[in-house]
Structures are given as C-alpha cells and as structure tokens.
Amino acid sequence: MTVRAVVFDIGGVLEINDDSAFPDPWCQRHGIAVERLDAALDSIPGDAVVGQVTMEQVLDHLGERLSLTEVQAIEWERDYWRWYVGILDRPLFEWFAGLRGRGLKVGILSNSGPGAREQEAVWGFEDVTDVLIYSHEVGLRKPDRAVYDLTAAKLSVEPEEIVFLDDKQLCVDGARAAGWQAVLHVDTQTSIAELEALLG
Known part of the structure; x- marks a missing residue:
C-alpha cells in the first residue's frame, strides 16, 4: 500500500542528546x-x-x-x-520538514514528560507537522498499541500507510505490531536512505 504519512520520534532522532552533559x-x-x-x-x-x-x-x-x-x-x-x-539534527529535520511539500502527512509521536511541548517549541516542530502527540498529554506511551492507533486516527490514514522512525527497538516493534512500517534510527544518512526506499 502507498505510504501517505511519515511519523518521527523526537529524542534520539530529531534531537541529539548528550548523556555526558546530564546528570x-x-x-x-x-x-x-x-x-x-x-x-x-x-x-x-x-x-x-x-x-x-x-x-x-x-x-x-x-x-x-x-x-x-x-x-x-x-x-x-x-x-x-x-x-x-539537546541539539537539533538539522539535516534530518530539514528532510522531515520537506515531506508535506511532497504531499505526505507528517506527525511526531514522542514518549515525553510534562513541559516537553513548551521546551521543544524552540525547534518549530509544530510548524512542520500535521499531528504532534506527546505521551504525557494523551496518557498513553509507546509501545502501547493504543497510542499508535490514536496517531493513525488523528492523521486520518490506515496503519499500513504510515512509515515510522524511532531509535528504540521496543517502539519500532510496537509500531510494526500496530500495522505500521517502521525503521530503527541508527544515523541520519542511513535513516533517510531507508525511508526514501519505503516512500518509493
């Protein structure tokens, strides 16, 4: 089935976190x-x-x-x-931000804590997405099936029409169990190549 939507995680994907900086x-x-x-x-x-x-x-x-x-x-x-x-992965973000211009729906699905939306507003995620779901706001977290179903419903697409990128294997597995296509993020160049192959 044709891909109609792309969904990304944030931490470890769009944002690079330096674990040596905290705590x-x-x-x-x-x-x-x-x-x-x-x-x-x-x-x-x-x-x-x-x-x-x-x-x-x-x-x-x-x-x-x-x-x-x-x-x-x-x-x-x-x-x-x-x-x-963290630090914005700008090449990955720019690729992600260009997807709506290619006729695709774009979403973010993030396991998050209170204040995340406000703090991450600095990167402008809301400006480049159709749906931005933070787990602490909806009371559901990855890899729970319900949060993937909620995201698909908000994007108004079928599960198999979604491609997902996350840096946690557990969350990738959860997406696949929900019927999504999913890629495990390792590095920017590899992820973009794998996503482009799925987009055809």
Whole structure:
C-alpha cells in the first residue's frame, strides 16, 4: 500500500542528546551521587510519561528526597531541559520538514514528560507537522498499541500507510505490531536512505 504519512520520534532522532552533559555534572557540583538521584527519580509516585506527575511535583519530590536548596532545584531543572532538548539534527529535520511539500502527512509521536511541548517549541516542530502527540498529554506511551492507533486516527490514514522512525527497538516493534512500517534510527544518512526506499 502507498505510504501517505511519515511519523518521527523526537529524542534520539530529531534531537541529539548528550548523556555526558546530564546528570553527572550537576551531581558533581552538588556532591550528590548519581545513584541517589536515580533512586529519587525512581521513587516518584506516578508516571510522568503518561501525565500522572507534573514537573512541580517532580521538583518537590527531589527536593524532599535529596534535601535540595531552591538554587539546586532550579539548576537541576535548567540542566535537565538543556539535556532533554539537546541539539537539533538539522539535516534530518530539514528532510522531515520537506515531506508535506511532497504531499505526505507528517506527525511526531514522542514518549515525553510534562513541559516537553513548551521546551521543544524552540525547534518549530509544530510548524512542520500535521499531528504532534506527546505521551504525557494523551496518557498513553509507546509501545502501547493504543497510542499508535490514536496517531493513525488523528492523521486520518490506515496503519499500513504510515512509515515510522524511532531509535528504540521496543517502539519500532510496537509500531510494526500496530500495522505500521517502521525503521530503527541508527544515523541520519542511513535513516533517510531507508525511508526514501519505503516512500518509493
């Protein structure tokens, strides 16, 4: 069947995240072991990725568990968003942004946390897509079948008419189980070549 829509993930695909930039430098500055931070994050009651927790609640929880000062909490949030938003993969973004001009519908499907839409607005994703779905806003996350079905419905296309790009094998597998065609992102050049082959 002819491809009518292309859907991308964001983090690790359109955005390049430098894992060395966070959280290690913040932890080193404030004398907090990374393991303690990880444990505090793991103990948050609720799943931020499906909208059960706000960023304010995350910060309050970290502040309580790690005895953070207001300045430390502010710096944690600042550094977190710098890492989360990352650096735009401009060649891939420009290819992606040109798809609507080729008569295709374009979407983004991202597992996300509270504040992601606002922070990532700097890259202009909403300007180049027909559908932009953040998991924390819809209460569903990849690889749940329901979030792929929701995306297809919002794009008004059949599942088999969608090509998807994600850097997580689990999410690629979830897309294929939902009837989508899907590519595992490894690098920009390879992904564009594989997507072009599927677009014909």
